Amino acid sequence: MNFSVIEVLSKEDSLFELCKQIRLDVFVEEQGVDKDSELDDIDAYAQHFLITWKDNAREESVPVATMRIFPYDSPEQSGKLVLKLGRIAVIQSFRKHGLGRKMLEVAEQYAISQSFKHQKPGVFLYLHSQSDKLGFYARFGYSVVRSADQLDNLSDGKLTEEPDERGLKSLEFVEDGILHVRMAKYIPCVPIS
Numbered sequence: 470m471n472f473s474v475i476e477v478l479s480k481e482d483s484l485f486e487l488c489k490q491i492r493l494d495v496f497v498e499e500q501g502v503d504k505d506s507e508l509d510d511i512d513a514y515a516q517h518f519l520i521t522w523k524d525n526a527r528e529e530s531v532p533v534a535t536m537r538i539f540p541y542d543s544p545e546q547s548g549k550l551v552l553k554l555g556r557i558a559v560i561q562s563f564r565k566h567g568l569g570r571k572m573l574e575v576a577e578q579y580a581i582s583q584s585f586k587h588q589k590p591g592v593f594l595y596l597h598s599q600s601d602k603l604g605f606y607a608r609f610g611y612s613v614v615r616s617a618d619q620l621d622n623l624s625d626g627k628l629t630e631e632p633d634e635r636g637l638k639s640l641e642f643v644e645d646g647i648l649h650v651r652m653a654k655y656i657p658c659v660p661i662s
């Protein structure tokens with residue numbers, strides 16, 4: 470495979486600059502998000518990931534995708550491990566080649582490792598999806614949720630009703646000038662005995 474997934478050590482790591490550049494190209498230049506809200510304080514404590522592609526002809530590695538994950542404090546969910554996934558971006562010319570899927574797989578592996586580290590029976594991956602990306606996350610098992618404080622339905626295995634078009638509209642909110650919905654997935658982590 471010509472792709473490598475890299476865990477960026479911190480915001481001070483020079484690789485973070487590559488993640489930042491992808492985000493500026495995708496969210497600021499392409500989607501019109503304000504630069505000051507794109508690069509926020511969360512970057513200092515989030516875990517950043519970078520995917521690079523090895524261009525064999527030129528013998529160089531090209532940064533092609535990024536995302537970040539960080540612990541999400543939810544007062545109503547005390548005791549539960551909730552990680553928020555965000556800033557998922559694949560550069561335009563590399564989309565629809567499975568990199569979005571790859572990043573969600575990496576996010577789950579990371580979430581499982583955090584669940585074991587914190588000795589929790591499972592972990593919620595929570596995110597704000599742009600409304601037109603809902604189908605992408607839904608493909609990988611994410612459900613629309615009303616709020617981050619009500620994730621229990623997912624872990625209890627209770628069926629959360631898929632909102633119809635009208636219901637969905639009522640759950641939408643604007644963030645950075647773009648319509649979003651809240652989505653989440655529960656990943657149970659049973660230790661091997």
Ligand SMILES: CC(C)(COP(=O)(O)OP(=O)(O)OC[C@H]1O[C@@H](n2cnc3c(N)ncnc32)[C@H](O)[C@@H]1OP(=O)(O)O)[C@@H](O)C(=O)NCCC(=O)NCCS
Pocket residue numbers: 495556557558559560563564565566567568569570571597598599601602603604605608
């Ligand atoms: C959303 C994004 C990360 C998807 O990345 P990608 O590399 O194109 O996705 P993949 O090629 O891995 O697609 C995986 C599957 O999701 C589907 N998919 C991709 N984008 C989709 C969308 N917007 N809606 C519905 N399904 C989508 C693909 O068709 C594919 O389906 P398949 O498994 O049946 O073949 C990418 O389009 C992107 O970076 N967009 C700009 C930034 C952005 O909006 N990020 C999300 C913010 S919430």
